[in-house]
Amino acid sequence: MTTRSLTVAAAQLGPVPKSASRPDTLARLIKLLEAAATEGAQLVVFPEAALTPFFPHWLVDDDNELLSYYEQSLPSPDTRELFDAARELRVAFVLGYAERTDDDRYFNTAALVDETGDVIHRYRKIHLPGFQSVQDGAPFQNLEKRYFEVGDLGFGVQSWRNTTIGLAICNDRRWAETYRVLALKGAELVCLGYNTPASTPHLTESNDLTDFQNHLSMQAGAYQNSMWVVGTAKAGIEEGVAQIGGSVIIAPSGEIIATARTLGDELVTAEIDLDMVMRYRRDVFNFEQHRRPEHYKSITEPHPRGNTR
Template sequence: MTRRIGLAACQMGPVQSGTSRAEVVGRLIAMLERAAAGGAALAVFPELAFSTFFPRSEIADETLLDSFYEDGFPNVETAPLLYAARRLNIGFAIGFAELIRDGGEARRFNSMALVDRSGTLRGLYRKIHVPGSEAPEPGVTVHLERRYFAPGDLGFPVFDLDGVRVGLALCNDRRWPETYRMLCLNGAEVVLIGYNTPLYLDEAPALAHLRMFHNHLPMQAGAYQNTLWVAAAAKAGLEDGQALIGGSCIIAPSGEMAALAISLQDEVIVHCADLDLIAACRRVNFDFARYRRPDQYRRIAEA
């Protein structure tokens, strides 16, 4: 019997500064309803979905900074999204800023939570490839993630969700081959990715025409080389003066684009993913147990 799962990528239009959590959660629930109506059993939302992408700004006020973080997930403000998942019988992954207070120390991570169809939190991932800098650099698009987030400390976990092996990744993670390889070796069949990506980079204007190509390229390569389904959801449109690229997509283990968002607004794309295609693609080129020889790699490196 063919194994299939309905996947949804829930792209968000801009979330401007000052937008309340309640308003954002209402938008997220509306998209989750559209995903479920379209036949999805598992959806993905963008990175830092509950607020504007605040690392584009210098924030000196500690109280204001803390307002962008969740001091627990779920909490009172975000719990309605989990109730909706249970009502709709759909799981989801969502990116958020995580604040952990350990005694007098605050630890901050760019995180993604995985929730199952009963509305239960099933897993957590913390972004490993944290880009940007701790202070603005002349001539460089302001991107201060390294100021506001520590690198993740949970590795690349894979979770069993109703018999489907699911891995998570965030934004810059998608550009690195080890993200997909580690998730694949840990048994992932589906990888859910959330991202916020500027349309323009001040330091690389000559590459502006390649931004969407470079967005999709590593995800398609990662899906193909590791025989994975990839569903990726973006923040899109003009957010607090910065244009974000969108381009949310669902990619097959063949590397083919199975579904693609066409707007810069809230948009839900759905695809019925054939999980048996993973085995077919693996038999053709990427039977790791048969062809992958890490022992030979080590000998070459030591020679």
């Protein structure tokens, strides 16, 4: 019996400084894409907001500067070269970016681009962390609620190369609903980019747990929903903010198959067994046979809202 397999790569990025031009950053992405193709990767996952520094980490006073961080279309003139490279290499990719719509709405978005360079699926981040207003005294900001709207596309899936793929972004990974909804829609592989600070100014007690909790959330989601997860970081010290790395490929067993070892540009590649999803869903988490949501007690009080990233 032939096993369905796919070679995937997490293309971790080191810091993207404000001084970097879009072509400079794009050249780094293309270099990782080319390296992935050399290693036989068929799908490459880039980080959240891969094209720019993560600008919600500071207050942007200048409107022209703020707008420069968003893309109004994909491929845009500034990103066309990446799409052309994917077409030439016959490699698909997931790209996180800041999206500005034609009617001036703003989202933290990820796009799935197939090996012909066409955008075949798009997701807009739902679980926005952080704050709307500046937090006085904080060493850095997290103003996602200021610069992005809550995603309006829901958690969708896309079939590609006989694989059902779902997308998520950063803070989404902390919420059980992310993986469960995607699993219920048939997702076998979840691709997730993140920009996560190494410290949390308003919850310093968790600082030593950041790397652990990053992997914990993705491993739990993968295991409890019998799916593969590829998590890709933007890492290192970017505009004064230290960000974790730990880009990772996780199996439906919850096991880490491969992980990044640096805080710079690094490629993490693995051949994954997609039929492992079927085996775990048949023999461990068979939703149809064992899941009984009609017997769950109603939640009468909401959980206190947290603002951690």
